[in-house]
Amino acid sequence: MWQYEKKLQYPVKIKNPDPTLAKVIISQIGGPDGELGASMRYLNQRYSAPCREIQATLTDIGTEELAHMEMISAILYQLTRNLSIEEIKKAGFDAYFVDHTTGIYPQAASGVPFTASYFQSKGDVITDLHEDLAAEQKARTTYDNLLRLIDDPDVRDPIKFLREREVVHFQRFGESLRLVQDMLDAKNFYAYNPSFDK
């Protein structure tokens, strides 16, 4: 089970609201490579992991992703506080505003709502870990793109923290893949999971 702690994993302190930034950052909660998809991917995949090390890795990284979702939501919340209708119109935030006011809703920057089709749970640990490695790189690229679009240091700071976590998680999933390949069959050079058919 889970227990909530009343703290962000890393502080979010944005002095100046700016809905134009919220429009693109929202992809990191509800977009194809966002934190909600990441969390759901790992927390659903963990049941078919064949050893405790990988069950632990998927549980603990999947849990950390929930904390990242909260950080992104805090960024969006602070970027869209105290807006006037004029500011909303000028920023082109009106399309979001009409459906959600300034509530937090998981969608991609393009407006497509979050969908479970952004991730897989294949029941094959080697297949799943390859997806997880790719997912961490895709999220890292998304954060790189956000850093190319954002100048405000208050917003860049927590985004840079989140980007670094993608790099670390990629490392942990690489170790997980090495562990499971050694464990299943040290001579299995083709990296398929033979456990189901044996």
Next chain:
Amino acid sequence: MTSEQIKLMKKIQAASFALVEANEYLDTHPTCPDGLEYFRRHKEVCEKAKKEYESKYGPLTAAASAGTRKWEWVTQPFPWELCANEGSDD
């Protein structure tokens, strides 16, 4: 929140982060003596800071609400508020 409270919160955030990082590392290196030592050291710092924070300002988890007259969980801001990240006297 006051800058004193923010300072203590940042100490908890730093120590908790060290624990998350060590936890994930130990998941794939469960017998690494340096990793185990690192985890133990930061766990001590983290628990001490959390205890001090909760005694001064209020519970970090709902379960730590122990008041007899007031449900303390609702007395402190939730962390997405700007005021939970910025000292009011800064």
